[in-house]
Amino acid sequence: MSGRLITLEGGEGAGKSTAMAFVAERIAARGVELVQVREPGGTEAGEAIRRVVLQPGHGSLCPEAELLLMFAARAQLVREVIRPALARGAVVLSDRFTDASFAYQGGGRGIDVGRIAELERWVCGLKPDLSLLLDLPVDQGLARARGRGSADRIEAEREEFFERVRDTYRRRAAQEPMRWRVIDAGQPLEAVLAALGAALDAHFEARP
Numbered sequence: 001m002s003g004r005l006i007t008l009e010g011g012e013g014a015g016k017s018t019a020m021a022f023v024a025e026r027i028a029a030r031g032v033e034l035v036q037v038r039e040p041g042g043t044e045a046g047e048a049i050r051r052v053v054l055q056p057g058h059g060s061l062c063p064e065a066e067l068l069l070m071f072a073a074r075a076q077l078v079r080e081v082i083r084p085a086l087a088r089g090a091v092v093l094s095d096r097f098t099d100a101s102f103a104y105q106g107g108g109r110g111i112d113v114g115r116i117a118e119l120e121r122w123v124c125g126l127k128p129d130l131s132l133l134l135d136l137p138v139d140q141g142l143a144r145a146r147g148r149g150s151a152d153r154i155e156a157e158r159e160e161f162f163e164r165v166r167d168t169y170r171r172r173a174a175q176e177p178m179r180w181r182v183i184d185a186g187q188p189l190e191a192v193l194a195a196l197g198a199a200l201d202a203h204f205e206a207r208p
C-alpha cells in the first residue's frame with residue numbers, strides 16, 4: 001500500500017477536534033489526496049456503533065463489550081475506507097485509532113494488552129505511520145472538556161481512569177519514538193498548532 005496513515009490521539013479536552021482542521025489543511029497543502037475519518041465511526045455502521053458506545057444511557061456496557069464494539073467499528077472502517085484509500089496512495093488522517101483502545105480499554109478499563117494486540121493484528125493488520133499525541137495533565141483536560149457541556153458515557157468516568165489513559169498513551173509513545181510525536185497540549189493554541197505543523201513537516205521530509 002503506497003499511502004500513509006496519520007493518527008491524532010490524546011485524552012479528554014486535549015484539543016484534537018480543535019487541531020483537526022489545521023492538521024488536515026497542512027496535509028492537503030502537499031497536494032496529496034486526503035481522507036479524514038474519526039473513531040469510533042467513519043462509516044454508516046461505525047457511526048451507529050458510536051452512538052451505542054458513547055450514549056450515557058448505555059452505562060452498563062461491560063469493558064469487553066466496549067472493546068469489541070470499538071473493534072467492530074474499526075473493522076468496518078479499515079475495510080470500507082482506510083485500506084482502499086491507502087491502496088490509492090492517499091493520506092488517511094484519523095481522529096483516534098487502535099492506540100485509543102490500548103489507552104482507554106487497556107489502560108483505563110484494565111483489559112489485557114495481549115488481547116488487544118491480537119485484535120489489532122486480526123482486525124487491522126496495519127499500524128499508523130505517524131501518531132500525534134496531544135498530551136495534557138488530566139485535570140486541565142477535564143476542565144476544558146467539562147466547560148463544553150454534557151459528558152458522554154466515557155467522559156463521565158473518574159479522574160483516575162483518565163490518569164491511566166494518559167499514562168498508557170505516554171508509555172506507548174516512549175516505546176515507539178519513531179512513530180510518535182508528543183505535543184505539549186497545555187501551550188496556547190498557536191504554539192500547539194505550530195508544533196503539530198513542525199511534526200508533520202518533519203515526517204513528510206523524512207518520508208517524501
Ligand code: Z5A
Nearest residue numbers: 013014015016017018039070100101104144154155188189
Ligand atoms: N474511545 C475508546 O474508548 N476506545 C477507542 O478505541 C476509541 C475511542 C477509538 C470518542 O469521543 C471517545 O471514544 C473518547 C475515547 C473513546 N472518549 N472519551 N471520553 P469523541 O471523539 O467524541 O471525543 P474525544 O476524542 O474524547 O475528544 P473531545 O472530547 O472532543 O476532546 P478534544 O477533541 O481533545 O478537545 P477539543 O474539543 O478540541 O477541545 C476542548 C476545549 O478546549 C475546547 O473548548 C477548545 O476550544 C479548548 N482548547 C483546545 N485547545 C486549547 C488550547 N491549546 N488552549 C486552551 N484551550 C484549548
